[in-house]
Amino acid sequence: MMKKWIKLFTFVITLVLVVSACKGGVDQKNYSKQTVSEESEVADVMIEKKIKIGFSMDTLEEERWLRDRWMFLDAVEELGAGVEILEANGDEALQISQAETLINEGVDVLVVVPYNAEAAASIVKKAHSAGIKVISYDRLIKNSEIDLYISFDNERVGELQAEALTKLVPKGKYVYIGGADTDNNAHLFKKGVFNILQPLINRGDITVVYDQWTKDWLPTNAFKNMAEALNANNNDVDAIIAANDATAEEVIKALEAQGLAGKIPVAGQDAELAAAQRIVEGTQTMTVYKPIQTLTMEAAKAAVRLAKGEKIETDTKISNGKIEVPSILLSPISVDKANIDETIIADGFHSREDVYRNVE
Structure with a gap:
């Protein structure tokens, strides 16, 4: 043990003297790698800080x-x-x-x-x-x-939602339940949705009869929004786009209270397990999967x-x-009942057993 410590002490002193003697300075980590063998690991630990x-x-x-x-x-x-x-x-x-x-x-x-x-x-x-x-x-x-922004194409998320529902409901009354106004993504989701809806609105095919943010993304606020939308329109709505799956869950609860769950298409996003289960059960139409x-x-x-x-x-x-x-x-991915097995289940994002738990 004494020999080991003497050897380490000698190495450190030598290293300090060599660095001090170099007028321009020497990269200590590189120098240690070039001049020692078994001592290099010790030097690296001493010099390199873990990120x-x-x-x-x-x-x-x-x-x-x-x-x-x-x-x-x-x-x-x-x-x-x-x-x-x-x-x-x-x-x-x-x-x-x-x-x-x-x-x-x-x-x-x-x-x-x-x-x-x-x-x-x-x-x-x-x-x-x-x-x-x-x-x-x-x-x-x-x-x-x-310095850097990394995300999914959130505008495209909204476009995928609107594309899915307008294929099913090309004409009718739409409700949009947005996310939190303070969240930039919520604005991007909405922009994407209206990229698809606006030409149909301009043609008179679609009317947006309710459009509201969900304060702080709180589920209770989403439920209140959807209940208000149904009340204001005497339950006469044809399609609902919700800013995410948690919001969609509250939308569907409000529909259930009126006996309308599964009768009106609902879009969400995030591919949460509960949303995947609702898709195979038939109460939610689609979600957007972001790996x-x-x-x-x-x-x-x-x-x-x-x-x-x-x-x-x-x-x-x-x-x-x-x-x-x-x-x-x-890139985000649109998911519905037709491709759920080959997307989120095939990727291992959710197991087939979990997704189909309530229908098999």
């Missing part, structure tokens, strides 16, 4: 975000880095405070799922002041100089690259009101 990623999440209330959390954690650790994850329970002030905690802890890169797209700009400013780069994850942070494992892996790889000082080139840039943000946008 740490901070992940600031809005909420874990929905199944989808629980998946993001665990998959991102696994992806980062698979790449040999560490991650600390904090979630704010839909509280704007708490998210900003938690992000400051991660910044003060000295994370190498901060990944943010913003609760409020505008307010989160202050997080970016504070991170950059500390020399920390920021990735906007799934939702775009507005009016800030974020989250791809998203989390791409985000983890990008975070580690930024932490290493690498530049990430993208083919797409999205304006956030201040800059054209380098963006990675992944």
Whole structure:
């Protein structure tokens, strides 16, 4: 044991003397690799700091975000880095405070799922002041100089929803139950929906008889919105597009209360298990599947690259009101009863046993 410590001590002293003697300085990590053999592992541990990623999440209330959390954690650790994850329970002030905690802890890169797209700009400013780069994850942070945005093509999500329903209901009265007004994605979903609906509205084929945001994405607010839409139209509606599957669930509960579940087409998105079950049961028409494992892996790889000082080139840039943000946008997939087995089940996103539990 004594010989081992003497050997290590001699190596460290030698290394210090060589570095001090070099006028221009020497990269210690590279030097140790070039001049030692068995001691190199010891030197690397002493010199190299493990990358740490901070992940600031809005909420874990929905199944989808629980998946993001665990998959991102696994992806980062698979790449040999560490991650600390904090979630704010839909509280704007708490998210900003938690992000400051991660910044003060000295994370190498901060990944943010913003609760409020505008307010989160202050997080970016504070991170950059500390020399920390920021990735906007799934939702775009507005009016800030974020370093990278990675998400699915959220405008396309809305288009897929509207395309599915207009094939079934090319004419009639439509209800749109949006997401939270503070969430930039909710605006993108809606824009995509109306990209498809507007030409039909202009022709007089479709009338949107109710259009409302769901405050804070709260299910109780979605239920109230749908109940209000039915009451205002004496239950005379032909199709409903909901901003996500959790919202669609509340829409369907409101329809059930009027004996209309399964009689009016309902679109959602996120491919939650409950939504997949409703699709095979016949109360929800479709969902939009976004392969989250791809998203989390791409985000983890990008975070580690930024932490290493690498530049990430993208083919797409999205304006956030201040800059054209380098963006990675992944493709969503429309899912209905006809292709559910070959999409979310084939991918292992949900098991066939779980999806068909209530119908077989």
